[in-house]
Amino acid sequence: MMDPELQNEKRRYLDNEVLTLTIQGAHSTRGVPVYTDNRHSEPLKQFVRCRLPELGSKYRGGSVSDLKHIQNIEGLANDLTAHFHAILHGQKFRIGISQKLLNLYLKYQWVLGWIPEPPHCLFDFVVIRKLKLPQRISWTEMDSREDYLILVNAVRKIAQHAGLSIASWELREWSGPSGRGTTSK
Structure with a gap:
């Protein structure tokens, strides 16, 4: 029988790793800055480490x-x-970065079996490119609900055509041969 204290330690370890990977993933903005100076980013990252689990609990x-x-x-x-x-580029935390933080965090939580399937997927360069939109939307610059809804509606249409939910479609695309992940076939 597994020691409950050890189980809690394992969960805390995984929680920390998920938060670290989420923050790193959402801050990979390919030259579009999030901060005016990265040296002052640690307090924001600590805030995110507290805020994401609070938000994630709403999805359980x-x-x-x-x-x-x-x-x-x-x-x-x-x-x-x-x-x-004061430390943010343009003095604003953009919707594009926020959606990647929350959607990536929820994806990890879902894949680990900690929450049910989330409503959306993360939108980054690779996912947006697969949508083949007539207009250019950059996740790193996106800062409107309208642009986010364009992405959601486009991916929903593709996912439904494939008989999948949005989150399942993105996971398969990421894990498949044309995605970023690897397959073991």
């Missing part, structure tokens, strides 16, 4: 609507802007 029961999910993304961006505007 499942059935988070598109509207509520988008409000969570906007709320995270607004909270980070309010607390850290």
Whole structure:
């Protein structure tokens, strides 16, 4: 029988790793800065380490609507802007970075079996390129609900055509031969 204290330690370890990977992934912005000076980013990252688990707990029961999910993304961006505007490039934490933080965090939580399937997937360069949109939307520069909804609606259409949910479609694309992950076939 597994020691409950050891189980808790394992969970805390995985929680920490998930948060580290999430923050690193969302800050990989290919030359579009998040901060005015990266040397002052640590307090924001610590804030995110507290805020993401709070937001993630809202998804444990499942059935988070598109509207509520988008409000969570906007709320995270607004909270980070309010607390850290002085260190942020343009004095604002953009929706594109916020969606990647929350959506990537939820993806890890889902894949680990800690929450039900999230309502959306993360949107980064690779996912957006697969949508073949007529207009250019950059996740690193995106800062409007309207642009985010364009991405959600485009991926939903593709996922439904494949008989998948949004999150399942993105996971398969990422893991498949044309994605970034590797397959073991």
